[in-house]
Amino acid sequence: MPAALALGLLVRRTARPPSLPGGSLAHSRRRPLVVGLTGGFASGKSTVREIFRSLGAAVVDADAVARELSEPQGPVWRAVVAAFGPDVLAADGRLDRARLRRRILLDPDARRRLDAVTHPVILSEMRRRLARLSRDAPGRGAGRAVSPAVVVEVPLLFEAGEAALDLVDAVVTVWADEPTCIRRARERGLSDQEAALAIRAQWPLERKRRLADWVIDNSGSLLVTRRQVERIWRVLGSRCASPWWLTTSRSRRWSSSPAPFGRFSSGASWWRLARPARWWRRRRGS
Numbered sequence: 619m620p621a622a623l624a625l626g627l628l629v630r631r632t633a634r635p636p637s638l639p640g641g642s643l644a645h646s647r648r649r650p651l652v653v654g655l656t657g658g659f660a661s662g663k664s665t666v667r668e669i670f671r672s673l674g675a676a677v678v679d680a681d682a683v684a685r686e687l688s689e690p691q692g693p694v695w696r697a698v699v700a701a702f703g704p705d706v707l708a709a710d711g712r713l714d715r716a717r718l719r720r721r722i723l724l725d726p727d728a729r730r731r732l733d734a735v736t737h738p739v740i741l742s743e744m745r746r747r748l749a750r751l752s753r754d755a756p757g758r759g760a761g762r763a764v765s766p767a768v769v770v771e772v773p774l775l776f777e778a779g780e781a782a783l784d785l786v787d788a789v790v791t792v793w794a795d796e797p798t799c800i801r802r803a804r805e806r807g808l809s810d811q812e813a814a815l816a817i818r819a820q821w822p823l824e825r826k827r828r829l830a831d832w833v834i835d836n837s838g839s840l841l842v843t844r845r846q847v848e849r850i851w852r853v854l855g856s857r858c859a860s861p862w863w864l865t866t867s868r869s870r871r872w873s874s875s876p877a878p879f880g881r882f883s884s885g886a887s888w889w890r891l892a893r894p895a896r897w898w899r900r901r902r903g904s
């Protein structure tokens with residue numbers, strides 16, 4: 619082996635990864651990869667999350683965390699009541715979710731206010747849960763591979779900005795064409811108008827698609843979607859087994875061009891999954 623290569627490998631194996639902005643995640647050099655799962659309204663994020671789960675991924679769901687913290691007297695409940703007053707409460711003291719949803723869909727200022735008070739609380743809880751998962755990763759410290767990845771479903775991953783993007787190493791965007799999203803929302807009991815408003819309340823899905831590391835096209839059958847998820851899961855598994863993965867962190871890997879539509883951006887080059895911090899900032903501003 620040429621001396622320069624040997625030295626390079628030695629440095630990679632011994633270098634302490636720079637700390638991650640997420641702070642508490644940084645303690646484990648062998649932490650699992652954190653994959654952010656996002657997409658548009660009713661594009662199929664939860665469906666894809668459940669496929670990842672069935673393949674063995676640990677999953678964290680920001681909507682579920684938000685709901686837990688929205689229980690009466692919970693931190694999100696308190697923040698929302700402080701920002702909007704008791705009008706947003708139902709007779710039983712719980713948040714009237716349907717009323718709040720209509721309000722934020724019709725009023726962008728109210729939506730910004732809601733996001734401003736809820737996102738920091740939700741993200742800090744997500745950070746805590748990810749740190750716990752990282753600590754509890756099976757096989758850690760025993761010279762074995764850790765579980766390949768934790769999949770975190772964050773519908774507003776890009777909208778929430780750097781604080782949310784800092785939690786993840788790579789992004790999967792779930793895409794479906796707008797008529798399909800509206801039809802699926804209708805099947806869940808939403809009016810077309812409400813679905814269209816919910817879609818407009820988020821970044822255009824096209825933009826989320828452009829900025830993703832991987833795009834899952836969920837406009838077809840569940841089987842076709844499952845195949846795409848399986849391919850990503852296989853790449854994550856092989857990536858995790860690599861010594862490179864054990865010693866590198868996001869800020870040491872190089873960036874690549876955005877994902878082409880409907881297929882892997884990274885193929886066998888799994889180290890292209892993650893981006894330097896500056897790249898994330900450019901992403902945020904684009």
Ligand SMILES: CC(C)(COP(=O)(O)OP(=O)(O)OC[C@H]1O[C@@H](n2cnc3c(N)ncnc32)[C@H](O)[C@@H]1O)[C@@H](O)C(=O)NCCC(=O)NCCS
Binds near residue numbers: 684716816
């Ligand atoms: C507005 C609320 C009460 C509506 O509750 P509801 O039960 O009707 O919907 P649910 O929580 O299941 O959300 C469904 C979908 O709505 C969309 N959505 C939710 N909040 C927002 C928002 N602030 N802006 C745009 N879209 C949103 C997302 O696509 C989400 O997946 C609820 O979503 C909420 O408390 N939102 C604030 C917390 C938040 O931002 N959660 C997302 C975490 S990234």
Ligand SMILES: Nc1ncnc2c1ncn2[C@@H]1O[C@H](COP(=O)(O)OP(=O)(O)OP(=O)(O)O)[C@@H](O)[C@H]1O
Binds near residue numbers: 805806839840
């Ligand atoms: N490939 C598919 N074929 C048929 N139905 C699907 C497919 N993917 C998702 N669905 C259905 O479409 C609806 C929306 O999917 P899902 O709940 O996964 O979307 P979501 O992006 O998580 O939604 P939200 O934005 O509300 O959180 C669900 O009823 C789901 O069962």
